[in-house]
Amino acid sequence: MKRDKRTGSADLAVPARGLSRRGLLGLAGASVAGIGLGAAGDRVALAASASPGAASASAVYPFYGSHQAGIVTPAQDRLHFAAFDVSAGTTRAELIELLQDWTIAAAAMTAGQDIGEYGAVSGPYDAPPEDTGEAQGLPTAGLTITFGFGPTLFETADGVDRFGIAARRPADLTPLPHFPGDDLDAGRSDGDLCIQACSNDPQVAVHAIRNLSRIAFGRAALRWSQLGFGRTSSTSTAQATPRNLFGFKDGTANIKAEQPDVVNDQVWVSSSDGPAWLAGGSYLVARRIRMTIETWDRTILSEQETVFGRTKGAGAPLSGGTEFSEPDFTIAGRENQPLIGAAAHMRLAHPMQNKGMKLLRRGYNFVDGNDDLGRLEAGLFFISFQRSPAQFTTVQLNLAKHDALNEYIRHVGSALFVVPAGAADGAYVGSALFA
Amino acid sequence: MKRDKRTGSADLAVPARGLSRRGLLGLAGASVAGIGLGAAGDRVALAASASPGAASASAVYPFYGSHQAGIVTPAQDRLHFAAFDVSAGTTRAELIELLQDWTIAAAAMTAGQDIGEYGAVSGPYDAPPEDTGEAQGLPTAGLTITFGFGPTLFETADGVDRFGIAARRPADLTPLPHFPGDDLDAGRSDGDLCIQACSNDPQVAVHAIRNLSRIAFGRAALRWSQLGFGRTSSTSTAQATPRNLFGFKDGTANIKAEQPDVVNDQVWVSSSDGPAWLAGGSYLVARRIRMTIETWDRTILSEQETVFGRTKGAGAPLSGGTEFSEPDFTIAGRENQPLIGAAAHMRLAHPMQNKGMKLLRRGYNFVDGNDDLGRLEAGLFFISFQRSPAQFTTVQLNLAKHDALNEYIRHVGSALFVVPAGAADGAYVGSALFA
Ligand code: HEM
Ligand code: HEM
Numbered sequence: 001m002k003r004d005k006r007t008g009s010a011d012l013a014v015p016a017r018g019l020s021r022r023g024l025l026g027l028a029g030a031s032v033a034g035i036g037l038g039a040a041g042d043r044v045a046l047a048a049s050a051s052p053g054a055a056s057a058s059a060v061y062p063f064y065g066s067h068q069a070g071i072v073t074p075a076q077d078r079l080h081f082a083a084f085d086v087s088a089g090t091t092r093a094e095l096i097e098l099l100q101d102w103t104i105a106a107a108a109m110t111a112g113q114d115i116g117e118y119g120a121v122s123g124p125y126d127a128p129p130e131d132t133g134e135a136q137g138l139p140t141a142g143l144t145i146t147f148g149f150g151p152t153l154f155e156t157a158d159g160v161d162r163f164g165i166a167a168r169r170p171a172d173l174t175p176l177p178h179f180p181g182d183d184l185d186a187g188r189s190d191g192d193l194c195i196q197a198c199s200n201d202p203q204v205a206v207h208a209i210r211n212l213s214r215i216a217f218g219r220a221a222l223r224w225s226q227l228g229f230g231r232t233s234s235t236s237t238a239q240a241t242p243r244n245l246f247g248f249k250d251g252t253a254n255i256k257a258e259q260p261d262v263v264n265d266q267v268w269v270s271s272s273d274g275p276a277w278l279a280g281g282s283y284l285v286a287r288r289i290r291m292t293i294e295t296w297d298r299t300i301l302s303e304q305e306t307v308f309g310r311t312k313g314a315g316a317p318l319s320g321g322t323e324f325s326e327p328d329f330t331i332a333g334r335e336n337q338p339l340i341g342a343a344a345h346m347r348l349a350h351p352m353q354n355k356g357m358k359l360l361r362r363g364y365n366f367v368d369g370n371d372d373l374g375r376l377e378a379g380l381f382f383i384s385f386q387r388s389p390a391q392f393t394t395v396q397l398n399l400a401k402h403d404a405l406n407e408y409i410r411h412v413g414s415a416l417f418v419v420p421a422g423a424a425d426g427a428y429v430g431s432a433l434f435a
Numbered sequence: 436m437k438r439d440k441r442t443g444s445a446d447l448a449v450p451a452r453g454l455s456r457r458g459l460l461g462l463a464g465a466s467v468a469g470i471g472l473g474a475a476g477d478r479v480a481l482a483a484s485a486s487p488g489a490a491s492a493s494a495v496y497p498f499y500g501s502h503q504a505g506i507v508t509p510a511q512d513r514l515h516f517a518a519f520d521v522s523a524g525t526t527r528a529e530l531i532e533l534l535q536d537w538t539i540a541a542a543a544m545t546a547g548q549d550i551g552e553y554g555a556v557s558g559p560y561d562a563p564p565e566d567t568g569e570a571q572g573l574p575t576a577g578l579t580i581t582f583g584f585g586p587t588l589f590e591t592a593d594g595v596d597r598f599g600i601a602a603r604r605p606a607d608l609t610p611l612p613h614f615p616g617d618d619l620d621a622g623r624s625d626g627d628l629c630i631q632a633c634s635n636d637p638q639v640a641v642h643a644i645r646n647l648s649r650i651a652f653g654r655a656a657l658r659w660s661q662l663g664f665g666r667t668s669s670t671s672t673a674q675a676t677p678r679n680l681f682g683f684k685d686g687t688a689n690i691k692a693e694q695p696d697v698v699n700d701q702v703w704v705s706s707s708d709g710p711a712w713l714a715g716g717s718y719l720v721a722r723r724i725r726m727t728i729e730t731w732d733r734t735i736l737s738e739q740e741t742v743f744g745r746t747k748g749a750g751a752p753l754s755g756g757t758e759f760s761e762p763d764f765t766i767a768g769r770e771n772q773p774l775i776g777a778a779a780h781m782r783l784a785h786p787m788q789n790k791g792m793k794l795l796r797r798g799y800n801f802v803d804g805n806d807d808l809g810r811l812e813a814g815l816f817f818i819s820f821q822r823s824p825a826q827f828t829t830v831q832l833n834l835a836k837h838d839a840l841n842e843y844i845r846h847v848g849s850a851l852f853v854v855p856a857g858a859a860d861g862a863y864v865g866s867a868l869f870a
Contacts, residue, residue, distance in 0.1 A: 078637075078664075080802070120682055120747070121682075121746075121747045121748035122736075122748060123736060124736070125735070125736050125737045126735050126736075126737060127735055127736065128732060128733055128734055128735055128736065128739075129682070129736050129739070129747065131682075132680075132682050132728070132732055133678060133681075133682020133683070133747060134665075134678045134679065134680050134681075134682050134800070135678075136678055136682065136748075137675060137677070137678060187807075202513075202637070202664035202665065203664060203665040203678075203800065206664065206665075206800075206802050210728065210811060210813075213809075213811070214729075214732055221808075221809035222805045222809035222810070222811070223809065224804065224805065225802075225804050225805050225811070226804065227664070227802060227803075227804075229513075229637035229638060229641065229662070229664070230569075230637065230638040230641075240572060242572070243568060243569045243570075243571055243572060243638075244569065245567075245569050246568075246569075247555055247556075247564070247566075247567050247568020247569050247571065248568070293567070293645065294649075297563060297567055297649055298563055299563055300560070300561050300562055300563055301557075301558060301559070301560050301561075301562065301563065301564050302560045302561060304563075304564070311556075312555070312556045312564065312568060313556035313557060313571075365569070365638065365641075367515070367641050367660075367662060368662075368803060368804065369659065369660050369661065369662075369803065370657045370659065370660050372622075373656075374648075374656035374657035374658065375657075376645060376648070376657070376660070378641075378645075
């Protein structure tokens with residue numbers, strides 16, 4: 001019976017492209033020849049009924065395309081984000097092979113398939129399974145996997161251009177400046193490479209990061225990682241606006257996928273912006289922001305609303321209207337003070353205060369246990385996508401200096417990555433950089 | 436408009452019972468008189484459509500009843516577990532008040548209601564909102580809240596019987612013994628009180644623990660807490676068996692709610708077992724178990740199956756059959772070795788090896804970032820419910836000594852709590868202990 005299970009899978013088609021030898025070593029630590037990467041287990045088809053959320057569980061987003069998925073994709077509910085450093089001694093050819101392996105594996109997983117020819121639960125009895133298996137029985141739940149390159153990937157080490165790409169570094173891809181109030185932990189910042197895995201099922205997102213880390217073995221190692229349990233932004237007009245851990249609707253004035261002009265103008269790098277290889281890409285900023293929720297929870301309602309410039313219930317601007325009403329920053333109330341105060345988060349972050357610049361926000365709430373004083377280690381894992389890092393820097397500089405919210409938050413991690421365009425079917429993510 | 440929102444809520448009924456003055460102080464740090472606890476926001480009704488998973492999202496389990504919910508309740512997908520220590524100087528009367536406040540708040544939240552008369556998004560403008568608000572717009576998603584008492588709650592401090600309950604301590608409620616291989620972190624172990632919040636939406640579970648911690652302010656403080664993202668057991672025959680982070684089906688041979696005789700025999704404390712106040716209760720064991728997944732992932736399939744004594748695909752016993760077939764521990768294979776080996780986890784944990792003792796397992800997978808070497812800090816947050824701690828101790832002693840799985844796991848946290856019976860409507864959880 002066990003035999004049946006395994007010989008059965010030998011009938012499955014072996015795809016043209018397989019993981020590299022090094023990728024297989026990462027999986028196996030064993031010398032198994034001829035293991036390709038294919039459709040060993042069609043998890044979606046197997047398991048649609050096992051999942052709690054029929055609609056979001058069955059969502060499947062194409063991996064290949066002109067832009068990477070996971071940016072304008074309607075924000076999924078859960079996140080596993082990981083930053084990697086390329087291991088010492090890794091060559092340009094090995095880095096390329098890693099990106100090829102990651103591409104093949106990501107395409108399989110986002111399509112609801114196992115990694116490898118035999119997948120998670122069968123294959124040679126004397127080799128480790130190619131897929132770690134905890135996503136068996138789960139649907140894709142809208143999984144997207146988004147890859148990025150950090151500034152350090154382009155740096156020369158000891159005067160040597162590690163991967164021969166120093167000259168192709170976008171001028172914009174420099175480490176973010178230090179902002180007032182920054183209290184950054186190097187162990188939760190930066191990285192040569194990043195992977196953002198989003199899904200409506202956390203186990204599916206975790207499975208993706210775990211298997212991609214495993215494939216990277218010997219070539220790149222996890223530097224830091226972060227789970228997020230609740231999305232804090234809507235990126236589609238079809239989504240209800242979620243709430244952050246301060247209890248406010250978050251994502252109201254976000255860029256939405258249904259605004260193609262704004263997306264083109266503010267999110268995608270155009271061919272006139274910089275190096276040709278980057279056209280169709282974007283810049284990803286990640287900030288781990290601690291929220292001191294115990295202090296916030298003792299703050300009176302009027303102060304809470306003043307801090308954001310919006311009502312807590314409907315999320316309407318304090319100048320009046322409903323959630324999606326345009327704020328009027330000129331209307332004054334008592335003592336001629338503006339209803340939306342000068343230090344209100346939404347005023348300072350608004351495009352009017354930032355030369356028309358906007359961000360596509362795609363962050364997640366997190367709670368990582370508690371500290372020794374019994375305070376929840378909680379906050380916002382802020383992620384934004386933008387055409388240029390200058391958009392983030394402009395807004396954040398404004399916020400870091402003046403935002404009333406600063407009394408209740410602390411930026412403890414920071415990273416910038418450039419996200420290349422999507423891969424065409426048959427190519428790998430980032431191939432234009434190495435062409 | 437903001438005024439409308441707030442005065443509107445003044446029309447809502449104020450319930451007979453409200454939070455204690457101390458509970459209100461926890462919420463407000465302010466002197467707001469006359470705030471009861473009621474149905475300010477019926478989140479379920481508001482928001483059924485906002486949720487991804489219609490079926491599991493709309494689930495509501497009654498809080499009051501003969502047993503506490505969250506034990507035989509079909510295991511929800513997500514967990515936030517918290518252990519508390521009672522603050523120094525807290526009196527018996529204050530502890531009772533805390534349990535009363537927790538009961539009222541838990542009953543409201545599990546019914547999909549906000550905490551407090553005014554709830555999360557309205558109320559006096561010059562007071563902190565009574566509810567922290569991040570669950571606004573979310574359905575209950577099957578929220579259950581389960582309370583437990585640790586051995587230390589019954590201890591005398593400096594010779595003083597803090598709460599006057601030392602004499603009522605069940606004889607069984609002593610700290611768990613040290614097991615071979617234990618590598619426990621005191622900061623992730625024990626506690627005077629515990630709360631297990633389970634829901635199909637993690638934000639709903641986090642909201643519950645956060646608000647209950649807030650209500651406890653000055654009386655009890657968080658000692659440790661753990662989020663779990665994927666359940667690792669089914670507790671109902673209606674549930675598909677989920678997979679743990681080793682990729683195996685977990686929960687196959689678990690006690691199921693549909694076996695009332697087994698539940699009565701193995702899970703609920705009977706009136707003949709010990710102190711009368713505990714009848715209808717249970718014992719909760721929590722073990723934080725690190726899984727070294729990188730090592731596991733390099734282990735060949737045959738070894739993985741040998742370790743558990745089950746196939747990885749179907750989860751069938753290695754003696755043959757399908758997932759729910761009875762294992763046959765006598766069938767031998769090559770060289771007369773039993774197909775289910777002597778060190779196989781499922782053999783050692785099976786009732787046949789443990790004087791017929793069973794556990795109701797209700798654990799969760801966790802990933803809490805990664806360590807400095809880039810290894811995922813991942814594992815199983817094991818929870819089991821049993822009529823007597825001896826059931827867990829017997830099985831765990833067997834496993835700790837002989838289990839092949841020990842090569843891949845490490846127990847790093849441990850706690851035992853007694854879970855009192857459910858509260859009758861109008862009473863508070865644990866009232867029999869103080870009667
Ligand atoms: C813990 C930290 C933060 C919290 C709790 C927070 C919360 C909020 C909330 C509640 C709103 C109003 C609703 C909405 O339009 O989404 C908002 C708006 C916004 N936030 Fe934040 N935010 C945080 C940090 C940041 C950071 C670091 C940035 C970028 C540097 C940022 C950029 C924006 C922008 C661009 C808007 C929209 C402003 C508008 O056009 O009206 N936020 N934020
Ligand atoms: C990370 C640690 C653990 C893992 C990965 C794990 C996994 C599993 C798996 C895959 C099974 C077989 C399927 C099933 O019946 O659920 C199983 C069975 C079982 N496990 Fe564990 N387990 C772990 C720790 C423990 C501990 C600490 C205990 C209790 C002390 C325990 C008690 C049991 C019991 C009672 C069974 C059912 C045996 C039977 O009646 O067939 N497990 N476990």
